Amino acid sequence: MDRLSDSSVGDARVAGDADGIDGPVRVDDPSYLVGVPDEFQRLWTPHRMVYIQQGDPGHEGCPFCVAPTLSDEDALIVARGEHAYALLNLFPYNSGHLLVCPYRHIALYDDATPEEVAEIGSLTQTAMRVIREVSHNDGFNIGMNQGAVAGAGIAAHLHQHIVPRWAQDANFFPIIARTKALPQLLGDVRAALADAWPKGDA
Structure with missing residues (x-):
């Protein structure tokens, strides 16, 4: 040398x-x-290039606008209400990580109508009960990232996160390896939650 x-x-x-x-x-x-x-490990995720290349997809390409036009299985939708619906996060923090979205393409929580706010809240409560029944989790993280600067991956369409938490889920994988271990496939999680969702309950 x-x-x-x-x-x-x-x-x-x-x-x-x-x-x-x-x-x-x-x-x-x-x-x-x-x-x-x-000191870094690499987790290659080329499927996410669509978000990088397209940026904000706009109303026509918004995944939360497209999802309700697909079958529940294809869109990973767990439940549909009149003004909002619940679906699995394609990039979950934990198994059972749900998103609750209004059908309407709005960006911010204060853009939502009283009817949308009420149904987002109702879907969130039902989701908590169903996840607890199916997964026996110990707690939840629930919240909205409002705007790209606040961490919203798809800032143009309002969505609320419901993340089940377990007492032992913060292990060395995410802390050291920046990797999440997910024990169930998304399709299996969707089927389990949809089956346990109260019939006729948005």
Whole structure:
């Protein structure tokens, strides 16, 4: 390895190089860094490129507007009401992670009508009871991210998260490996929740 002096490379250092010596290395040869490990693990998710490439899909391409036009199985819808519906999150934090959405393409909670607010609340309560019955969870995280700056993945269409939590669900996977272990396939979760949903209850 052709090493440079500390003064010529500044802070450019790679720990544990081929010689087993820590210290400054050449930075004018990018090929040296090929294959050098770092502290991050990679979970490749090319299916999410659609969100990156398209940005805000708008009303026509909004997944929460499209979902109600599909079958419950295809859209992962658990229950349909008059003004809102509940479906599984395609990228769940925990198994059984539901979203409650109004049919209407609105962005913010204060854009919702009293009827939509009431049904979002009713669906949320029923979802909690059904998830608890099916999954025997210990608690919930419930909330809305309002706007992209607040973390909303699809900011243009209002949606409320209902995330079941268990006492032991914060293990080393998400903390160290930034990975969630999900024990059930989405289709199986949808079927279990839909079967347990009270008939005729939005």
